[in-house]
Amino acid sequence: METARDPLLELLLSEADEIFTSMAGALDAVRARPRDDVALARLIQGAHTLRGLAAIGGHAAIADLAGRLEAALDRQRRLAIAASGETLGLIDESVRALRQLVALAAEGRGDVPPAVAALSGAFERAGAAPEERRPTVLVVDDSRTVLRFVERALSEVGLRVVTARTAAAAAAVISSERPALVLLDLSLGDLDGAALLGQLADDSALAGTRVVLFSSRPDDELLELARRFGAAGVLPKTRAPGELVARVREHLDAPRHGSSAR
Structure with a gap:
């Protein structure tokens, strides 16, 4: 049995x-x-x-x-x-x-x-x-409030976040940290974001840096600027934390060749 x-x-x-x-x-x-x-x-x-x-x-x-x-x-x-x-x-x-x-x-x-x-x-x-295997995201903005908001949202999901308030500081961080992604405001105290993008494009060692325009300007204007200056995409500042994280991860996962401005 x-x-x-x-x-x-x-x-x-x-x-x-x-x-x-x-x-x-x-x-x-x-x-x-x-x-x-x-x-x-x-x-x-x-x-x-x-x-x-x-x-x-x-x-x-x-x-x-x-x-x-x-x-x-x-x-x-x-x-x-x-x-x-x-x-x-x-x-x-x-x-x-x-x-x-x-x-x-x-x-x-x-x-x-x-x-x-x-x-x-x-x-x-x-x-x-x-x-160091954690993806590093550099956030460039002259507003301490914006930097704190973005840093908190991205850090909570395990991303490594570094910040800069000027174009000069951002260029130094990009050179030393080689971040996986840069969220770049267009209006900075010492140099506008478009000029910084131009500097990166002229530096062969940094030309492959993936930069996303991070601004409160209208989407159409941002997309046009992204195409003009070779940014990887755009990300409006009005996003809620969850959407911000989702969009950042989309850009981190996107192929590195070509421009994916959207």
Whole structure:
């Protein structure tokens, strides 16, 4: 006579297929767009649910691996780090390993294959990623209030933010920090933003700097100025924090070749 399985194991098995299907779709989305917050949230939720189910059922290996994956994904989300090929590979390996562990649990086995155990070290190495991997955004504006607003909004989602109130200070920061993105006001105390764009274009080492015009001027005027001076795009100052963050991330994810003023 066949022995009935633990009802907690049945709960884990009943939900596992749906969780893994969701995570596989989310992983495909992150491959296509490394900063896809919605897809990243689905991966985090899947790992979190697996961890909880496994912990309740006493499946320590599954709970440990799912917990490590959840923590790594959450760190990536908080620091706004784009998923690298190495990171995507680690996520893929982890999901496959979790599938394997769930299958072993279904057979009543609690052994952990060596390849699965080795993932712990990979997570530790990934967690030691240096802070400089965080994208740096330079905000150039002569208003302290604007600088504080933008710095707070972008810092809260893990971006590294530096600020400058003059064109001269901005040029120095660009040269030393090589930011991933510059939000540039057009009206500065020492030099207007258009002139600074011209200086950057004339410097071969800095010509590839991605600059977005950040101004309260009408959109049509901003777009025309962006096209004229080779800016990557425009961003009105009236945006709410959530929209500001979304637009900044769009520019960070956009291809670097050509102008994408919009």
